Amino acid sequence: MKLSVQRKSQDGGVDRVDSFEVPESEGMTVLDALLWVREFEDPTVGVRFSCRRANACKECLAVVNGQRTYTCIVPATGEVLVEPLSHKPLVRDLATRL
Template sequence: MTTPSDTSSIQLRVHRGGGPQTPMLQDYEVPAHAAASLLDGLRWLRANADDTLAFRYSCINANACKECMVRLDGKTVYACTAKLEPGRTYDVAPLPNKRLVRDLVTEIAPSKERLFEGEDGDGD
């Protein structure tokens, strides 16, 4: 983790790619006032900086749906409850034990529980 000199922002290094895309890290700067939680920061990024950023959430009550789970600096967290501090850089990655769909989105349901799954496991 590095510490940027500007404490009015938060730096996010986000895992990008999946499927046919080559994985890479992309650096983003988020205003500190827009990122009390990691989910707030990711939503700000998608609305203001990069509408192609893929992540999953379905907030009804914090920590209830478990859809926003990601890795933050190597630890598994709920993006909706993970607090960010201004002036810091964070690494954000998808869950390592799930099939990667794209960016921070991983497969939630085991293949045997998904509807319309073909015998070859590709959904056809």
């Protein structure tokens, strides 16, 4: 799958989209794909998560292909663009303050 991630810093110093080819596996979620990228491609991608159980902690909320959702429940297939929530203060990339 192709995973594209909006990269942005709090001070506005970075604003671009980086794309990664992530090997698909059965049951893989967008959060799993993001964590794969952090482990094998770019450890600097800013992601927030905790429970990984959908809707328990709400830390993984982001915009996936234009829809606000939990990245820990959305299947990672095909082409996916992940952006930070626009109404929350940005920490870095996809990580926003709760």
